[in-house]
Amino acid sequence: MARYVVYRLALALPLFAGAALLIFVAGHLAPGDPVQTMLGDRYTPATAAVLRHQLGLDRPLALQFVQYLGQIATLRFGTSYVNPGLRVGDLIGAALPVSLRLAGLAVAVAAVAGVGLGVIAAVSRGGPADRIIQFGVVLGLSVPSFVTAAGLVYWFALRWRLLPVAGWGQPGDYVLPVAVLAIAPLAFITRIARSSAGQVLLEDYVRTARSKGLPAPHVLVRHVLRNAALPVVTTMGLAFGTAIVGAFVVEVLFNIPGIARVAVNAIFQRDYTVLQAAVLVFIALFSAVNLAVDLSYAYLNPRIRY
Amino acid sequence: MRTSIPVSGTKPLAVPASAAASRRRRPLLRALGADPIAAAGAAFLVLVVLLAVAGPFAARYTYDGQDLDALFHGPSAAHWFGTDQFGRDSFTRIVYGARVSLSVGFAAVLGESVLGMTWGTVAGYFGGAWDQALMRVVDLLIGFPTILLAILVTGIFGPSLANIVVALVLTAWPGTARIIRSEVVAIRDRDYVEGARAAGATTPRILARHLAPNVVHLLIVRATLDVSTLVLAEATLSFIGIGVQPPYPSWGQMIYDSFQYLDSHPLQLVFPAAALSMTVIAFNLVGEFLSRVLDPRYAGR
Numbered sequence: 377m378a379r380y381v382v383y384r385l386a387l388a389l390p391l392f393a394g395a396a397l398l399i400f401v402a403g404h405l406a407p408g409d410p411v412q413t414m415l416g417d418r419y420t421p422a423t424a425a426v427l428r429h430q431l432g433l434d435r436p437l438a439l440q441f442v443q444y445l446g447q448i449a450t451l452r453f454g455t456s457y458v459n460p461g462l463r464v465g466d467l468i469g470a471a472l473p474v475s476l477r478l479a480g481l482a483v484a485v486a487a488v489a490g491v492g493l494g495v496i497a498a499v500s501r502g503g504p505a506d507r508i509i510q511f512g513v514v515l516g517l518s519v520p521s522f523v524t525a526a527g528l529v530y531w532f533a534l535r536w537r538l539l540p541v542a543g544w545g546q547p548g549d550y551v552l553p554v555a556v557l558a559i560a561p562l563a564f565i566t567r568i569a570r571s572s573a574g575q576v577l578l579e580d581y582v583r584t585a586r587s588k589g590l591p592a593p594h595v596l597v598r599h600v601l602r603n604a605a606l607p608v609v610t611t612m613g614l615a616f617g618t619a620i621v622g623a624f625v626v627e628v629l630f631n632i633p634g635i636a637r638v639a640v641n642a643i644f645q646r647d648y649t650v651l652q653a654a655v656l657v658f659i660a661l662f663s664a665v666n667l668a669v670d671l672s673y674a675y676l677n678p679r680i681r682y
Numbered sequence: 683m684r685t686s687i688p689v690s691g692t693k694p695l696a697v698p699a700s701a702a703a704s705r706r707r708r709p710l711l712r713a714l715g716a717d718p719i720a721a722a723g724a725a726f727l728v729l730v731v732l733l734a735v736a737g738p739f740a741a742r743y744t745y746d747g748q749d750l751d752a753l754f755h756g757p758s759a760a761h762w763f764g765t766d767q768f769g770r771d772s773f774t775r776i777v778y779g780a781r782v783s784l785s786v787g788f789a790a791v792l793g794e795s796v797l798g799m800t801w802g803t804v805a806g807y808f809g810g811a812w813d814q815a816l817m818r819v820v821d822l823l824i825g826f827p828t829i830l831l832a833i834l835v836t837g838i839f840g841p842s843l844a845n846i847v848v849a850l851v852l853t854a855w856p857g858t859a860r861i862i863r864s865e866v867v868a869i870r871d872r873d874y875v876e877g878a879r880a881a882g883a884t885t886p887r888i889l890a891r892h893l894a895p896n897v898v899h900l901l902i903v904r905a906t907l908d909v910s911t912l913v914l915a916e917a918t919l920s921f922i923g924i925g926v927q928p929p930y931p932s933w934g935q936m937i938y939d940s941f942q943y944l945d946s947h948p949l950q951l952v953f954p955a956a957a958l959s960m961t962v963i964a965f966n967l968v969g970e971f972l973s974r975v976l977d978p979r980y981a982g983r
Contacts, residue, residue: 391822399834406838518963520914522921522937523955526944534945621827628922629941643837643924655834662827 380674388663395659396448399652400441406648410457413646453653458645464653467638472657474544475634478626479619481550482557486615490562491605494569495596498577498604509566516563522625525556529629542631553630557622561615568611573604613669620661713975723967730961734784737777745778746770746929754947763953766936767943772950775931776957782920782932783961786843787913790850791905797851798858799901803889805859806866817863820856828853828915836924846925850912858904865897899976906972910965917958933958 411424411433428434432443447454453464497509516524529552533541539551576582577600585595623636631637639654641647714721749769757764763772805816832849839845869875870893878888919925920934928935933954940951 387818387821394822402834402838407840514963514966518910518966519959520917520955520962522918522934523959526937526941526951526955529941530944530948617827621829624829624833624922625918639833639837640922640924643833648838651834651837655830658830659826662830 381671384667384670388667392659392663393445396445396656397441399655400444403648403652404437406646408646410648414457414460448656453656454649456647456650458647458650464650467650468635468653468657471633471635471638474632475620475623475627475636478550478553478557478623478632478634479616481554482619482622483561483612483615485554486558486561486565486619487608487612489558490565491569491601491608493562493566494571494608495573495601495604497566497570498573498600499596501574506570509570513563513567516559516566521556521559521622522629524559525552525625525629528552528555542629544630544632549630549632553626553632556626556629557619560618560622561611565608565611565615569604569608572607573600576600576603579603610669610672613665613672617662617665620658620665710975714971717971720967720971723964723971726960726964727968730780730957730964731784733777734780737774737780741771741774741777743771743774745775745931754943754950756949764949766939766950772936772953775936776933776954779931779933779936779954779957780961782843782926782930783913783916783958786847786850786916787909789847790854790912791909793847793851794854794858794908795901795905798855798904799862799894799897801855802859802862803866803893803897806863807870807885807889807893809867809870813863817860820859820863823853824856824860826853828911829918832915832919833922833924836919841919841924841927843926846916846919850915854908854912858901858908861900861904862897865900866893869893869896903969903973903976906965907969910962910969913958913965914962 411428411431412419415423415427425434432440435443444454451465451469453468456462456464456467493509493512497506500506529541532539532552539548540546543549582595582599585599586592590598623634624640626632627634627637628640635654635657639651639658642650642654714724747770749765752761752765752769753767755761755765755769761771761773763776766772766775801816801820805813805820828850831853832846835849835852836842836845875888875892878892883891916925917932917934917937920932921938923935923938926932926935936954937951937958940947940954943950
C-alpha cells in the first residue's frame with residue numbers, strides 16, 4: 377500500500393509540473409504582446425521597456441518559469457495583464473469555493489439518489505420500475521447536460537416560475553445548477569449501484585435475513601444497501617471530476633461566479649495569466665481526485681497492486 | 683525474400699484472421715436486423731451523414747442568409763424547422779451543424795485511433811521497458827478531462843476547427859492505447875503469433891498481419907463510442923463560446939443562442955438539441971451493439 381501511494385504521488389507530481397510547463401509555454405506562444413495590451417494608448421518603446429522589466433518579461437525564459445513555479449507555490453499567480461491591479465490569486469480564491477460547493481452538492485445528491493434508484497432497480501429487476509430507471513440512466517449518460525438544462529429551465533423557471541432562471545446569491549439559485557451537474561454522476565452511480573445491489577441480493581446473508589423473517593425494508597436498508605454502496609464509493613472521484621468539468625456549462629449558463637466562468641471570461645478577454653491559473657487549479661483538482669480514486673480502489677480492493 | 687519458408691509458413695497462418703472477418707460480416711448485418719434499437723441508431727446515423735454530405739447542395743437557403751421579415755417563424759413548408767432570431771433557416775443551419783459535428787468527430791477519432799493503436803500495439807508487443815515507459819505516459823494523461831485541454835488549447839491558440847481537433851485527439855488517445863495494449867498482451871503469445879515468429883516473419887509483418895487484424899474489432903468498438911464523446915465535446919465547446927465561431931453554425935452554438943429566446947420561442951432550441959442528443963445517442967447505441975457483437979468479452983452477458 378505504502379509503495380503504491382508513493383508511486384501514485386510520484387506520478388501526480390510530474391503531471392502537475394508538466395502541466396505547469398505546458399501552460400507556461402502555451403502562454404508565451406500565445407498571439408499578442410501582454411505589454412502592449414496593458415499600455416494600450418500609452419505604448420511607446422520606452423514605456424514598454426520599463427513595464428517589461430517590471431513584469432520580469434525581459435529575463436531568460438528558464439528564469440521566468442522558475443518564478444512562475446514560485447508564484448504557483450505561493451498561490452499568487454501574478455497579476456492580470458488585462459485588468460492591472462487585479463491579483464489572479466484573489467480572483468481564483470473568490471471563485472473556487474463557489475465551484476467546489478456546487479460540485480460537492482451535486483455529488484452528494486447524485487450519490488444518495490443514485491444508490492437509492494440503483495437498489496430499487498435491482499430489487500424490481502426486469503419489472504417496470506427497473507426498465508424506467510434503466511432508460512433514465514441511458515438518457516442521463518447520453519443527453520448533453522445543456523440540453524437537459526434547457527428542459528429544466530423551461531419548465532421549472534420559465535413556465536412554472538418555481539425557481540430563478542439564472543443568478544447567484546439566493547438559496548434557490550443552487551437548485552437548477554446542482555440538478556444539472558448531478559445528472560451525469562447520478563446516471564452512472566445508479567448503474568453501478570444496480571449491478572452491485574443485484575449481486576448482493578444473491579448473497580447467502582440476504583437469503584438468511586429474509587428467511588428468518590426480517591421485514592423487507594429492514595433487509596434492504598441493513599443488508600443490501602450497505603453492501604451495495606461499497607463499489608459506489610470508488611466512483612465518487614469520477615463523479616466529482618464530472619461535476620467539476622460540468623461547471624463550464626453550468627456556470628456559463630446560470631451566470632455563476634465560479635472558476636469555470638473565470639476561465640471562460642479570461643479566454644474572451646485574452647487574459648492569459650488568469651486562464652493559466654484557472655487551468656492549473658483545475659489540473660490540481662483533477663490530479664487530487666484521480667489520486668483519491670486510485671487510492672480508494674487499492675484500499676477497498678486489496679487485490680489491486682501495481 | 684529469403685526462401686519460401688516464411689511465405690509458406692505465414693500464409694496458412696494468416697488465413698484464420700481473414701476468414702474470420704468474412705464470416706463475421708454477414709452475421710453483423712443479421713445481428714443488426716435482430717436488434718431494432720441498434721438498427722434505428724444506425725439508420726439515423728446514415729441519415730445524418732447523408733444530410734451532412736449532400737444537404738448543403740440541396741438546401742434552398744444559406745446558413746448565414748438573413749431574412750429580417752421572417753424572424754422566429756415556426757416550422758412551415760418553406761422553413762421546415764422555422765427560422766431563428768435573424769430569420770436564418772434553422773434546418774439549413776442544422777445541416778451545416780451536422781457537417782461540423784461529424785467532421786470534427788471523425789477527424790478526431792481517426793487521429794486518436796491511429797495514435798492509440800500504434801502506441802498500444804508497440805507497448806503491448808514489446809513489453810518490458812518499452813511497455814513501462816509508454817504506459818506511464820498513458821497513466822499520466824488518461825485522467826485528463828477533454829474539455830479542460832480543449833479550453834486551454836482553443837483559449838490560447840484560438841478556436842479554429844484544427845485546434846479543436848488537436849485538443850480532442852490529445853485527450854482521447856490514451857484510453858484507446860490502454861485497451862489495445864491489454865488485448866495485444868493477451869494475444870502476443872498465441873500459437874499463430876509464435877508460429878509466424880518461428881517461420882521468420884519480421885516484426886513489422888507480425889504487428890501488421892497478425893496482431894493488428896486481431897485487435898481491430900476492439901478499435902472499431904472503441905472508436906464508435908468515442909465519436910459520441912468527441913461530438914459532444916465539440917458541441918460543449920461551441921456552447922461555451924470557444925468552439926466553432928459564428929456565423930458558421932454548430933449545434934452547441936445554436937443551442938446557446940436559442941437559450942436567450944427560450945421563454946418566447948422554445949422550438950428554436952428543440953431542433954438543434956434533438957439533433958445533437960439523437961446523434962450522440964445513436965453513436966452510443968451502435969457502439970454498444972458493436973461491442974456486444976464484436977467483443978468476445980461481452981459473450982454470455
